Amino acid sequence: MSNFARNFGLSRRALITSMAAVAAFPTAGFAFSESQAEALIDKVVSDINAIINSGKSEAAMYVDFERTLVRYADMPNISRSVVGPPARSASAAQMAAFTKAFQTYIARKYGSRFREFIGGKIEVNTTQKINSIYDVRCTAILKGEPPFAISFIVADKSGKFIDLTIEGISLLKSERAEIGAMLDKVGGNIDKLTASLA
Secondary structure, X not given: OOHHHHHHHHHHXXXXXXXXXXXXXXOOOOOOOHHHHHHHHHHHHHHHHHHHOOOOOHHHHHHHHHHHHHHHEOHHHHHHHHHOOHHHHOOHHHHHHHHHHHHHHHHHHHHHHHHHHOOOEEEEEEEEEEOOEEEEEEEEEOOOOOOEEEEEEEEOOOOEXXXXXXXXXXXXXXXXXXXXXXXXXXXXXXXXXXXXXX
């Protein structure tokens, strides 16, 4: 297992130390094809590669990563998923505020790890449809490390990215554990959780 992926796996006990991956097709409500899903991830990977090799400062890269999240990711659904059952009782305004704070938090948290990709790249390999999702399989190539596998999971119905796995470790599950622990610390209060992400 690569050092990058090993760090990713430690996120349930500490901060997740891997990349954020974001992708979404601009229009929801229709079925994807494998070629559309792969073309989507080709675009996302191209954007990510451009950001990590832009020569910008970390702070500037965080801004670019958040723009990418806003542009491509289904952040409202991802946010509801990581919050879990409490999201059902939260108001629309509360979830909108959490989603905004969460996407900024994710951009900073994972963007800091993207610096490990400087001089490297991500390559799209194959796409496979599995029930209602597309598994777009990629390879991350970093300097000084053996290549390792990354999969972008795209939902057929929404046409949006819903998860990322690095060598079998799910970003969504890891974030659900992290946010769940943070929510427990504030007694299940969504507003306090949102404030804690700032």
